[in-house]
Amino acid sequence: MPPPLQRIGVAGAGAWGTALANAAARAGREVVLWGRDDRAIAAMRATRENRPYLPGVALADGVEPTADAEALAACDAVLLVVPAQASRAAAAELCPHLAPGTPLVTCAKGIERGTSLFMTQVLAEACPQARPAILSGPSFAVDVAAGLPTAVTLAAREPGLAEALAAALGSSSFRLYHSDDVRGVEIGGAAKNVLAIAAGIVGGRALGASAAAALIARGFAELARFGRAFGARPETLAGLSGLGDLILTCSTAQSRNYALGLSLGREGGLHPAGKLAEGALTARVLVAMAQAQGVEMPIAAAVEAVLAGHWNVDQAIGSLLARPQKAEL
Ligand SMILES: NC(=O)C1=CN([C@@H]2O[C@H](COP(=O)(O)OP(=O)(O)OC[C@H]3O[C@@H](n4cnc5c(N)ncnc54)[C@H](OP(=O)(O)O)[C@@H]3O)[C@@H](O)[C@H]2O)C=CC1
Numbered sequence: 001m002p003p004p005l006q007r008i009g010v011a012g013a014g015a016w017g018t019a020l021a022n023a024a025a026r027a028g029r030e031v032v033l034w035g036r037d038d039r040a041i042a043a044m045r046a047t048r049e050n051r052p053y054l055p056g057v058a059l060a061d062g063v064e065p066t067a068d069a070e071a072l073a074a075c076d077a078v079l080l081v082v083p084a085q086a087s088r089a090a091a092a093e094l095c096p097h098l099a100p101g102t103p104l105v106t107c108a109k110g111i112e113r114g115t116s117l118f119m120t121q122v123l124a125e126a127c128p129q130a131r132p133a134i135l136s137g138p139s140f141a142v143d144v145a146a147g148l149p150t151a152v153t154l155a156a157r158e159p160g161l162a163e164a165l166a167a168a169l170g171s172s173s174f175r176l177y178h179s180d181d182v183r184g185v186e187i188g189g190a191a192k193n194v195l196a197i198a199a200g201i202v203g204g205r206a207l208g209a210s211a212a213a214a215l216i217a218r219g220f221a222e223l224a225r226f227g228r229a230f231g232a233r234p235e236t237l238a239g240l241s242g243l244g245d246l247i248l249t250c251s252t253a254q255s256r257n258y259a260l261g262l263s264l265g266r267e268g269g270l271h272p273a274g275k276l277a278e279g280a281l282t283a284r285v286l287v288a289m290a291q292a293q294g295v296e297m298p299i300a301a302a303v304e305a306v307l308a309g310h311w312n313v314d315q316a317i318g319s320l321l322a323r324p325q326k327a328e329l
């Protein structure tokens, strides 16, 4: 039996990092929660709450907030929980503090702009001495932080690593399935955010429950086409990190991506200020990668055109409905 991963570092003290720190503590681990903002960390230590990001949720016993990256050196595994576009900079900054061979688990959902790299590829470049893995699935931070039942996927290519991480982080309320299909898991999380913006637009324009269901089904067809073109396994795309997260994020304004779409869909709507909506940052690179591979993604392309200001919402909806009839593939 390999020794357990007892001490877990969580790097990134936003909503999801704080929720995962609570989940790991509930699983019986000692948890270091690192954030870059000294004053925010001091407040968290004093109040045992992350007020700006998760107000009203107590930090679990066993979570130690710190602004000292050196505290990650003694961790058996580190979860990197910062936005996708910040993941390279954060991994490069923290890497010198990690022991060689530390498992480094990206929890971000996106594709890097400029390089078109998936999240574990970014980790491999920014911190080559770490062992990359990814955690993704249908999971709102507020639910996980509060200990509500949640299931996600943890994937790593290295044999045994995903199982070991899942065993370290899993509890009766946080269930982790393990996988070696890293690419499938990272594609599901990145693509569903773009499609959730479209679902929000459908909600904001009050197009009805039937249109909302059609959007999820046709959105999944796009996600699956893109996934197949980039080597993902169909069962991963239809699993928690793909279809599961697509359904969650396309269903409620609790999702920041859906909320962005909702606001775009309402007359004169604007982007809710200050909230991270990863789909808005991934849309262009996702659509460009699809086009380069000859993969049709009309819904994602329409979202991209609206975000870029090339189309208004009515033009986007009209263009999707005016597409020629075709076989359902
Ligand atoms: N919230 C959720 O329910 C879920 C989120 N995710 C994914 O997790 C990722 C993070 O999201 P979330 O936690 O919600 O985002 P938040 O906006 O809540 O928090 C982001 C955190 O990252 C920190 N950060 C940003 N850039 C850097 C950097 N260069 N170095 C160090 N820290 C940095 C921010 O610090 P500061 O406060 O100083 O700006 C902040 O603490 C996203 O990819 C998201 O899609 C996945 C599942 C669920």
Ligand SMILES: O=C(CO)COP(=O)(O)O
Pocket (backbone or CB within 6 Å): 109, 137, 138, 139, 140, 193, 196, 245, 248, 249, 254, 255, 256, 257, 258, 276, 277, 278
């Ligand atoms: O990824 C999430 C749920 O699984 C969170 O979604 P949002 O980033 O849209 O809030």
